[in-house]
Amino acid sequence: MNDCPEPLLRVEDLSVHFPVQGGVFSRSRRLLRAVNNVSLSLNKGECLSVVGESGCGKSTLALSIVGLQAPTSGAIYFEGKPITGTVQPSRMGRAQMAQIVFQDPYASLNPRQTVFTSLAAPLRLHGIEAGEVEGRVEEMMRLVGLKPDQAKRFPHEFSGGQRQRIGIARALVLNPRVVVLDEPVSALDVSIRAQIINLLLELKERLELSYIMISHDLSVVEHMSDRVAVMYFGQIVETGPWNSIFDNPTHPYTRRLIGAIPDPFAELAGTSLVDEASAPPPPAGFDFYPKEFGKHDVYSLPPPSQLVAIDVDHHVRLVPAH
Amino acid sequence: MGLRLNLVIGGVLCVLIIAAAVLAPWLAHYNPIMDADLMNAELPPDGQFWFGTDSQGRDVFSRILYGAQVSLTVGIGSQLINTIIGLIFGISAGYFGGWWDDLVSGLTNLMLSIPSLIFALAIMAVLGPGLPSLLIALGLTNWSWTCRIARSSTLSLKSQGYVQAAKTLGYGDARIMATQILPNMIGPVLVIATLGMGDAILSEAALSYLGLGIRPPQPSWGNMLTDARELIVIAPWAAIFPGVAIFLTVLGLNLFGDGLRDWLDPHMRTRRA
Numbered sequence: 001m002n003d004c005p006e007p008l009l010r011v012e013d014l015s016v017h018f019p020v021q022g023g024v025f026s027r028s029r030r031l032l033r034a035v036n037n038v039s040l041s042l043n044k045g046e047c048l049s050v051v052g053e054s055g056c057g058k059s060t061l062a063l064s065i066v067g068l069q070a071p072t073s074g075a076i077y078f079e080g081k082p083i084t085g086t087v088q089p090s091r092m093g094r095a096q097m098a099q100i101v102f103q104d105p106y107a108s109l110n111p112r113q114t115v116f117t118s119l120a121a122p123l124r125l126h127g128i129e130a131g132e133v134e135g136r137v138e139e140m141m142r143l144v145g146l147k148p149d150q151a152k153r154f155p156h157e158f159s160g161g162q163r164q165r166i167g168i169a170r171a172l173v174l175n176p177r178v179v180v181l182d183e184p185v186s187a188l189d190v191s192i193r194a195q196i197i198n199l200l201l202e203l204k205e206r207l208e209l210s211y212i213m214i215s216h217d218l219s220v221v222e223h224m225s226d227r228v229a230v231m232y233f234g235q236i237v238e239t240g241p242w243n244s245i246f247d248n249p250t251h252p253y254t255r256r257l258i259g260a261i262p263d264p265f266a267e268l269a270g271t272s273l274v275d276e277a278s279a280p281p282p283p284a285g286f287d288f289y290p291k292e293f294g295k296h297d298v299y300s301l302p303p304p305s306q307l308v309a310i311d312v313d314h315h316v317r318l319v320p321a322h
Numbered sequence: 323m324g325l326r327l328n329l330v331i332g333g334v335l336c337v338l339i340i341a342a343a344v345l346a347p348w349l350a351h352y353n354p355i356m357d358a359d360l361m362n363a364e365l366p367p368d369g370q371f372w373f374g375t376d377s378q379g380r381d382v383f384s385r386i387l388y389g390a391q392v393s394l395t396v397g398i399g400s401q402l403i404n405t406i407i408g409l410i411f412g413i414s415a416g417y418f419g420g421w422w423d424d425l426v427s428g429l430t431n432l433m434l435s436i437p438s439l440i441f442a443l444a445i446m447a448v449l450g451p452g453l454p455s456l457l458i459a460l461g462l463t464n465w466s467w468t469c470r471i472a473r474s475s476t477l478s479l480k481s482q483g484y485v486q487a488a489k490t491l492g493y494g495d496a497r498i499m500a501t502q503i504l505p506n507m508i509g510p511v512l513v514i515a516t517l518g519m520g521d522a523i524l525s526e527a528a529l530s531y532l533g534l535g536i537r538p539p540q541p542s543w544g545n546m547l548t549d550a551r552e553l554i555v556i557a558p559w560a561a562i563f564p565g566v567a568i569f570l571t572v573l574g575l576n577l578f579g580d581g582l583r584d585w586l587d588p589h590m591r592t593r594r595a
Contacts, residue, residue, distance in 0.1 A: 063486075067489070
């Protein structure tokens with residue numbers, strides 16, 4: 001798939017299933033299959049976007065990558081070393097591998113800690129000397145575009161955009177290699193989004209970061225990603241370089257997603273990507289699934305299928321035709 | 323932001339009671355135990371005996387001041403024990419879940435189903451009367467509400483982004499509970515603790531009234547009521563004043579607890595450098 005011998009982060013055949021209790025007295029335990037056999041890899045310096053509708057399992061995938069959700073099966077490798085299962089490193093050891101920026105900037109900061117405490121405590125925990133902590137916090141504040149003396153404030157004294165900057169500073173304070181961005185701008189005002197996106201892109205270059213971005217907003221994805229993975233009901237249905245996905249969306253679900261981007265020009269011209277007639281036919285011997293959207297349910301296993309290469313690094317999930 | 327009326331009234335009442343307890347040796351005109359003079363028994367309030375005298379001729383005012391010491395010690399001490407027990411059980415149950423949560427929740431429900439005064443009575447019967455027994459009896463029987471509040475707060479707090487972020491930053495479970503979860507439930511827990519102090523003071527009065535708490539001749543508001551019961555028609559002041567003291571203390575604590583809840587809302591706090 002890649003010439004690169006070993007990607008920075010590799011997710012292999014990851015599944016996350018949650019047992020769901022039927023009721024208080026019911027013994028039946030169904031499994032909610034949030035993530036099903038997902039494999040993906042992230043190269044150094046890359047931004048990989050995972051897109052899909054809410055409930056498709058993309059956030060669960062994000063939590064698994066930063067170690068907040070134990071996988072049911074499968075494994076995650078960081079620089080070739082497994083970080084899940086019995087061999088997983090401690091929380092301390094894991095902290096410098098991957099960090100996460102949360103969607104809601106109002107719930108992601110401890111309201112009873114000053115920004116300084118939120119940033120300094122992890123540094124002290126990781127054994128940074130007392131004399132250096134203050135300078136490092138100052139540096140982080142500047143890095144995300146805030147004034148260092150604002151660090152003595154409490155989170156409620158900041159706006160949503162500023163809070164998200166603090167959230168980014170906290171994710172970066174320990175110098176992680178991978179940052180998982182869980183819908184980093186979807187809770188923000190439209191006018192603030194561009195600022196945060198540009199900040200993230202700038203930080204990626206300056207600090208040589210690699211991003212995994214979880215999003216349902218394709219205009220953000222288009223702006224930030226190198227590669228895109230489209231998730232549908234816990235599975236990756238299409239993956240490839242962003243331009244290949246946007247220019248040549250093949251899976252019906254990807255086409256619907258891209259067709260849903262509001263485009264005033266297409267609207268005027270009366271054309272739409274969702275136009276089924278112009279859809280490329282599936283390769284011989286295969287079929288797309290599902291024929292009808294929403295027929296799936298999260299409790300049953302998806303039909304047997306495989307990812308088939310249709311272009312360089314561009315894969316589509318297909319089911320063998322009967 | 324103006325101070326809230328309930329916080330002010332409650333605070334003033336609490337300060338008055340604390341002052342009465344602390345300054346009792348200087349404020350009291352008479353020794354609450356030794357200055358018994360049967361010639362002065364059952365005197366109505368006047369310039370010399372502000373709250374009158376009881377059946378033994380002791381000054382009711384002086385005895386109420388010393389009784390405040392008992393009430394406050396029991397109220398604060400037992401609530402301290404209750405709060406610590408409730409927090410440890412509640413936070414750990416909410417945080418870890420699983421069998422530990424089932425066990426703690428079961429125990430909490432069991433505690434709630436036994437009237438706490440009856441339970442305290444049983445403990446007092448085993449330990450015998452006295453202040454240390456009172457602290458233990460009341461400190462072990464009233465932690466269920468703190469535990470419940472702590473558990474439910476933990477359940478909602480542990481899914482917050484900052485708790486999750488603390489995990490990814492390498493914080494251990496104990497540190498997360500102490501620095502990320504506990505400070506964010508201080509408000510409701512303090513309110514419960516303050517209201518519980520009122521309960522504890524009432525329970526102390528009840529146990530002492532029944533002869534299981536503070537033993538006479540040492541004064542407590544509860545055993546003062548016991549003494550006064552027989553002569554309530556002849557010397558009502560001996561019963562009224564301890565009753566009023568209990569009422570004002572519990573009222574003050576309740577108002578203070580309410581006001582505290584509003585004041586502790588983090589959105590009302592400003593910068594603290």
